[in-house]
Each structure stands twice: as structure tokens, then as C-alpha cells.
Amino acid sequence: MRTFRDPALMQRWCRERKLAGRRIALVPTMGFLHEGHLSLIEAAKRRGADEIVVSVFVNPVQFGPKEDYATYPRDERSDLAKCRWAGATAVFLPTPENMYLPRHSTYVNEEDLSKGLCGARRPGHFRGVCTVVAKLFNLTHPDFAVFGQKDYQQAQVIRRMVRDLNFDLDVVVAPIVREDTGLAKSSRNTYLTEEERDRATAISKGLANFRSVAKLRRDLERAGLKVDYVECVDAGTLEPRKKPGKGCCVLVAAYCGKTRLIDNVVL
Amino acid sequence: MRTFRDPALMQRWCRERKLAGRRIALVPTMGFLHEGHLSLIEAAKRRGADEIVVSVFVNPVQFGPKEDYATYPRDERSDLAKCRWAGATAVFLPTPENMYLPRHSTYVNEEDLSKGLCGARRPGHFRGVCTVVAKLFNLTHPDFAVFGQKDYQQAQVIRRMVRDLNFDLDVVVAPIVREDTGLAKSSRNTYLTEEERDRATAISKGLANFRSVAKLRRDLERAGLKVDYVECVDAGTLEPRKKPGKGCCVLVAAYCGKTRLIDNVVL
Numbered sequence: 001m002r003t004f005r006d007p008a009l010m011q012r013w014c015r016e017r018k019l020a021g022r023r024i025a026l027v028p029t030m031g032f033l034h035e036g037h038l039s040l041i042e043a044a045k046r047r048g049a050d051e052i053v054v055s056v057f058v059n060p061v062q063f064g065p066k067e068d069y070a071t072y073p074r075d076e077r078s079d080l081a082k083c084r085w086a087g088a089t090a091v092f093l094p095t096p097e098n099m100y101l102p103r104h105s106t107y108v109n110e111e112d113l114s115k116g117l118c119g120a121r122r123p124g125h126f127r128g129v130c131t132v133v134a135k136l137f138n139l140t141h142p143d144f145a146v147f148g149q150k151d152y153q154q155a156q157v158i159r160r161m162v163r164d165l166n167f168d169l170d171v172v173v174a175p176i177v178r179e180d181t182g183l184a185k186s187s188r189n190t191y192l193t194e195e196e197r198d199r200a201t202a203i204s205k206g207l208a209n210f211r212s213v214a215k216l217r218r219d220l221e222r223a224g225l226k227v228d229y230v231e232c233v234d235a236g237t238l239e240p241r242k243k244p245g246k247g248c249c250v251l252v253a254a255y256c257g258k259t260r261l262i263d264n265v266v267l
Numbered sequence: 268m269r270t271f272r273d274p275a276l277m278q279r280w281c282r283e284r285k286l287a288g289r290r291i292a293l294v295p296t297m298g299f300l301h302e303g304h305l306s307l308i309e310a311a312k313r314r315g316a317d318e319i320v321v322s323v324f325v326n327p328v329q330f331g332p333k334e335d336y337a338t339y340p341r342d343e344r345s346d347l348a349k350c351r352w353a354g355a356t357a358v359f360l361p362t363p364e365n366m367y368l369p370r371h372s373t374y375v376n377e378e379d380l381s382k383g384l385c386g387a388r389r390p391g392h393f394r395g396v397c398t399v400v401a402k403l404f405n406l407t408h409p410d411f412a413v414f415g416q417k418d419y420q421q422a423q424v425i426r427r428m429v430r431d432l433n434f435d436l437d438v439v440v441a442p443i444v445r446e447d448t449g450l451a452k453s454s455r456n457t458y459l460t461e462e463e464r465d466r467a468t469a470i471s472k473g474l475a476n477f478r479s480v481a482k483l484r485r486d487l488e489r490a491g492l493k494v495d496y497v498e499c500v501d502a503g504t505l506e507p508r509k510k511p512g513k514g515c516c517v518l519v520a521a522y523c524g525k526t527r528l529i530d531n532v533v534l
């Protein structure tokens with residue numbers, strides 16, 4: 001397994017692999033890898049990638065000024081071991097300074113699907129996501145890129161960006177991986193106390209037994225969570241749907257203590 | 268010479284050429300080709316391109332609501348003949364509908380170099396330029412792309428975009444091609460009456476004999492042109508420079524009748 005820190009070297013390697021006819025998969029992550037991430041690498045393998053490039057980069061541009069950029073968990077050594085174990089062929093670990101050069105001034109904005117849900121609560125978040133993902137696409141020349149369904153809105157926004165900007169690659173969305181309790185795997189789960197981790201299961205339980213937005217919201221509040229949003233939307237357009245049913249996605253963002261958790265289910 | 272109208276077919280052809288080891292040059296144009304454009308194709312040849320893809324697309328997104336999108340001159344048959352004659356190996360002529368699908372919602376914004384000069388007078392112009400050029404890059408996988416120095420600010424904005432988003436290609440900027448009178452070649456020159464064409468030469472004459480911004484502005488006004496801007500800026504950062512000198516670029520935008528003309532000189 002190769003590791004790259006310099007974007008120019010990462011790009012050259014991928015360019016050469018690509019010209020050699022190798023099928024490249026990109027798995028973009030912010031590191032602190034868990035089984036959710038490893039399932040993305042598995043998905044890349046199953047789809048026949050010859051090279052699986054995992055990027056590990058906590059992207060400052062997608063964090064708001066009051067968010068957890070500084071404290072976001074990091075463990076490079078463990079990430080490298082997990083990537084190797086899971087079958088990645090290259091890991092890309094750039095620094096923020098190498099990714100955002102002095103006078104960086106170009107951003108990619110998706111202006112439709114990014115508006116609601118997390119986009120409404122985290123201004124600039126998807127601008128940061130689209131920008132860094134566009135950069136990673138250009139640096140790694142993937143035939144396809146794998147994202148997790150846990151970040152449902154993000155996956156839809158990326159799909160739209162790929163379509164609108166004609167990126168020559170496929171977007172693959174892999175299912176949510178959960179703890180035995182149902183809690184969606186997330187690097188941020190590490191912030192949770194044992195008691196919070198217990199209460200947080202109300203989210204996945206509520207989604208699994210979804211009846212109505214009002215009921216789900218009530219259940220979350222009863223479990224002591226602070227609801228950021230509970231919404232039922234069209235799974236493709238992310239437009240609000242009054243009547244939950246086939247083709248809908250129900251999305252939750254809620255604070256458990258100080259930790260913001262998200263989860264969703266497609267009906 | 269191949270012609271493509273469908274973006275997907277253009278992309279497939281370029282992908283295959285690229286994987287076959289061919290060096291691809293992109294020459295993005297809005298058509299109504301003149302010797303300025305043909306010099307870009309020449310520059311691509313000289314730099315050793317195996318495939319020269321000329322795109323001909325009047326990009327609606329870079330025109331303001333009161334600008335000349337509808338009346339911008341078009342002559343597809345002549346453009347194809349000129350491309351063939353100049354040595355293009357492929358011409359890409361998409362429709363606006365194929366370039367901007369329903370619910371198109373992703374745009375590329377350069378937020379520094381785009382702010383002043385034409386960017387200040389044409390809100391949204393460089394957003395449209397960056398978006399369509401990013402799309403063309405992804406559709407044609409060029410090793411390098413050739414732009415004209417006549418659109419000096421555009422060339423700098425594109426360079427920055429390529430750097431910031433890590434597009435894996437070089438930006439080549441080719442010198443301005445002029446009429447015998449000095450007038451910079453432009454598709455919009457076709458709007459000029461004979462009398463206007465004569466008066467318009469004050470721009471190139473003023474730039475060739477540049478002394479000061481004030482004097483140049485006076486000379487343009489004396490020739491009956493309506494000055495949009497005359498600015499002396501740092502050629503790299505586009506920041507205003509009080510003292511003209513080496514490393515400066517002097518840029519002019521002026522109306523000759525109803526036609527907006529631009530020109531520049533690097534000192």
C-alpha cells in the first residue's frame with residue numbers, strides 16, 4: 001500500500017495508473033476510520049477496482065467557525081493499518097496547507113440540494129464538501145467514488161455536482177453500517193459518553209419504526225435528544241413530502257449532549 | 268476531423284484517445300472564429316498536441332440578462348471549415364440544453380481575481396466562465412488548454428481555478444492577434460460600423476503608447492469611446508498599481524457605439 005502526502009505526487013501516481021489501464025476507486029474520508037468506512041473500501045473491491053485510493057483529510061473548509069474542526073478525532077496510524085487491512089492500495093493524507101494554497105479562491109457551489117436540511121443548519125458546509133471532493137476527483141482520476149448513505153444529503157449533492165460539472169466517474173452510495181444497538185457508525189460517536197450512546201439509539205429505532213415526523217420528533221425528545229431537524233423529503237429532489245411513502249427519505253439530525261448525530265432511512 | 272454534439276460522446280472519445288496515450292489540447296471558444304482563435308489552434312499544434320479539440324459554444328450562463336447572448340454572432344458552417352483548415356482534430360458543438368440539464372445547480376466561483384475589472388461590471392460573468400470551462404475540462408480531459416490573452420482577466424481566473432481545484436492540465440495563454448490597424452480581433456468586432464471600427468483603434472493605439480491611466484482615458488474619450496474602465500494592475504494578482512511599470516497589466520473596456528470592446532497590454 002502506497003501513502004502520499006503531496007497532492008502532486010498523488011496525482012501523478014493516479015494519472016500513471018489510469019494510463020496503464022487500471023480502474024481507480026476513490027474513497028474520500030475524514031479519517032478516524034470505522035467499519036462504515038471499511039465497508040466503502042469493500043464496496044470498491046466488489047465493484048472491481050484495481051486501485052483503491054482512500055483519502056484521509058479533515059477538510060477545514062466544510063466546518064463552520066463554531067464547529068468541531070479542531071477537536072475532530074484523528075488517528076493516522078490506526079487509519080493506515082485499517083486501510084491496509086481492508087485492501088486499499090493507496091492512502092492520500094494531505095495537509096490543509098497543501099490542499100489550500102495561499103490565495104485559494106475557487107469554490108464549487110451546489111445551490112439546490114444543498115439548501116435545506118444540514119445545508120440550512122451548517123452554512124458553507126456543502127460548499128466546502130463540493131470543493132474538496134472536486135479537488136480529490138481531479139487529484140485521483142477515479143472511475144468511481146464511494147460515499148456512505150449515512151451522509152444522505154451529501155451523497156445527493158455530490159451526485160448532482162458530478163452530473164452538472166460532467167465529472168467522468170460514477171458515484172456509488174453504500175448502505176449505512178450500524179452498531180449492534182442500531183446506532184449509525186460515525187467518527188463522532190467517539191464523543192459520546194456511555195449513557196449518551198444509549199440514548200442516541202432512539203434515532204435509529206425511531207427511523208426503523210418510522211410512522212410520522214411528529215411521532216419521531218416526540219420519541220427523540222423523550223429520549224433527551226435535542227432535535228436539529230426531522231424531515232421527510234423526496235429521496236431524489238430532497239423536496240419536502242407531506243405524506244411519507246415509497247420514494248421518500250426521512251432524515252434526522254439531533255444533538256445528544258454536545259454531539260450532533262445524523263441518520264436517515266429511505267422508505 | 269470529428270464533430271460531436273453530445274457531451275457523453277465527446278467525453279467517451281476523449282477518454283479513449285487519452286487512454287491510447289494521445290496528448291489532448293482543448294481550445295474553448297464561443298465560435299464565429301477569427302484569426303485570434305486560429306492562433307490558439309496553432310499554439311496547440313506547436314506544443315505538440317496529438318488531438319486538438321475546439322469547443323464552439325455560446326455559453327448562456329456567462330451572459331448577463333441585458334447582454335448580447337441572443338445576438339452574439341454565430342456561423343457554425345464557417346467555424347467547422349476554419350477548424351478543419353487550421354488543423355483541429357475534433358470540434359465539440361453542444362446545445363445549451365445538453366450542457367445545462369434540467370435542475371442544473373452547480374457552479375464554480377473564483378472569488379478573488381474575478382472581483383474587479385470585467386467581473387465588477389458583469390456580475391456572474393466569471394461564474395459562468397468557470398463553470399463552463401470546468402465542464403469542458405471534464406468532458407475533454409485535456410493535457411493543456413489554450414486561452415487568448417485578449418481576455419486577460421479570464422485567463423488569470425482560469426489559471427487560478429486550475430490551481431485551486433487541482434485540474435490535471437496546463438493553461439496556455441496565447442498572444443493577442445490584431446488587425447493591421449491594431450484593433451484586437453474579436454467576434455464582437457462584427458457589430459462595428461466602418462466608422463466605429465476606425466474610432467476603436469484608439470484603444471490599441473493608446474495601449475501601445477501607454478503613459479498613464481489618465482492620459483489613456485482622455486485619449487479614448489476624445490475618440491468618442493465611452494470608457495467602462497481603464498486600470499493598471501499587478502499582472503499576477505490583478506491588484507491596482509498606482510505606478511505603472513514592469514509586471515503591470517493595463518486593461519481597457521470601452522463602448523464603441525453599443526459594442527463593448529476589451530484590450531490590454533502587459534508592461
